[in-house]
Amino acid sequence: MSDTLSIAAIQTSLAWENPEENRELLQQRIRDLKEDVAIVILPEMFTSGFTMNAASVFETMEGETLKLLKIISKEKNVAIVGSLVIQESNNYYNRLVFVTPDGNISYYDKRHTFTLAGEHEVYASGIEKVIITYKGWKLCPQICYDLRFPVWARNTEDYDVLLYVANWPKKRIKAWDVLLQARAIENMSYCIGVNRVGLDGNNFEYTGHSAIYNPLGDTVVYSEQDETLYATLYKEEIAKYRNGLKFLNDRDDFTLK
Numbered sequence: 001m002s003d004t005l006s007i008a009a010i011q012t013s014l015a016w017e018n019p020e021e022n023r024e025l026l027q028q029r030i031r032d033l034k035e036d037v038a039i040v041i042l043p044e045m046f047t048s049g050f051t052m053n054a055a056s057v058f059e060t061m062e063g064e065t066l067k068l069l070k071i072i073s074k075e076k077n078v079a080i081v082g083s084l085v086i087q088e089s090n091n092y093y094n095r096l097v098f099v100t101p102d103g104n105i106s107y108y109d110k111r112h113t114f115t116l117a118g119e120h121e122v123y124a125s126g127i128e129k130v131i132i133t134y135k136g137w138k139l140c141p142q143i144c145y146d147l148r149f150p151v152w153a154r155n156t157e158d159y160d161v162l163l164y165v166a167n168w169p170k171k172r173i174k175a176w177d178v179l180l181q182a183r184a185i186e187n188m189s190y191c192i193g194v195n196r197v198g199l200d201g202n203n204f205e206y207t208g209h210s211a212i213y214n215p216l217g218d219t220v221v222y223s224e225q226d227e228t229l230y231a232t233l234y235k236e237e238i239a240k241y242r243n244g245l246k247f248l249n250d251r252d253d254f255t256l257k
Contacts, residue, residue, distance in 0.1 A: 001136025003236065005161070006037040008078075009221075009229040011210040013198030014167075017057050019047040019084075023068055030072050030080065035230050038135055042082025043165055043196040044144050045094065050167035050200065051085070052122045054092040058085045061105070069099040077101050079134055082194075083110070083143050083165050091124040096141050096165060098132050106132045110143040111152055119145075129256070131157050137235075139163055140189075147179050147193070151256065155187035155248060160238055164193045170205045177209055184213035188242050190220075190233050197226050215241045 010029050015021040030040055044050060047065055048057040059065055069080050079100045086095040086107075094110040109126025113119040129152065132139045138159040144166035146152055153162055162183055168176045176193065184191035190212060197208045212220040212231045215238055221231045242248060 002038070003234065005039065005135060005137050005233040006035070007039050007041065007192065007212065007229075007231050007233065008033055008035065008037040009041045009192065009194045009210050009212070009231075010043070011195060011197060011208045011223055011229060012043070012226055013206075014043065014046065014049045014196055014200070016201035017048050017051055017053060019057055019059070019065065022047045023065060027068060027072055029228065030076060030078070033076070033078075033228065037078055037230065039079045039081060040076075041163065041165065041192065041194045042080065043194055044083045044167045045085060046082040046165075047084045049196075050117070050144075052118055054085050054087075054122050058087040058092055060087055061107075066097065066099070066105065069097070070103050070105075073099045074101045074103070081141065081163070081165070085123075092122060093126070094119070094123050094143060096143055098134075098139075098141065100134065106130065108132075108141045108143070110146065112145045112149055114145040131159055137161060137233075141165075144168060147176070147183065150183065150186065151254070153183055153187065154251070154254075155189055156251070158248070159187075160189055160235070161233065162187055162189050162191045164191075166193060166195045167200070167206060168193075168195050168209075170207045173207055173209050177211070180211060181213050181217045184215060185217040188215045188245070188248050189238065190214060197224075 108130040
């Protein structure tokens with residue numbers, strides 16, 4: 001258990017539908033980290049960009065990307081998290097994986113598929129909200145479009161960190177900024193959003209805006225550049241605001257269907 005949690009968020013451009021090139025790029029970025037960190041966060045669909053051509057880029061949980069992540073995670077003694085296209089039981093999933101140095105893999109399947117892009121026609125929706133415990137910290141991982149649905153993220157588990165990986169385009173980036181900050185404030189947790197930059201194969205532009213907000217919605221770190229962001233999170237900061245303000249004590253009870 002640790003009272004602090006050090007984060008590296010890799011905000012980068014991605015090679016369109018080219019898992020091999022993206023694996024090479026990202027493993028080098030991880031190996032070149034300037035600081036010792038506990039968790040490295042990659043964008044949504046980090047092996048391909050946000051594609052509906054799942055048949056061309058899918059892998060399995062025994063595929064090359066997961067094998068590589070386990071190797072790098074052990075080598076660098078760091079947990080690695082991001083989403084990629086996974087095929088399982090004859091379905092495709094936009095699946096976030098959380099790989100730890102001991103080789104353990106936790107995962108979360110995107111609940112809210114992005115209907116505007118037809119994601120619901122290609123990918124099966126996840127059905128479970130997931131809480132991952134690492135180094136004594138409770139993390140709630142979600143993916144991109146999930147950010148628009150606050151009930152799904154509501155902090156009924158007393159998690160410490162709400163985490164979004166994304167390919168969120170420039171044309172709607174204001175919503176990304178506002179909603180990330182709102183999720184931090186309403187859940188009294190750190191909120192992390194890791195986006196990409198550059199152009200994808202559909203000519204959509206991405207301008208980053210990756211950020212970490214504290215439990216009051218104050219900015220810890222923010223960037224619009226192709227770079228790795230570093231930050232340290234503090235348990236005492238969460239406790240200070242939750243114990244002092246007690247807003248979560250007044251949250252509503254509800255059941256998700």
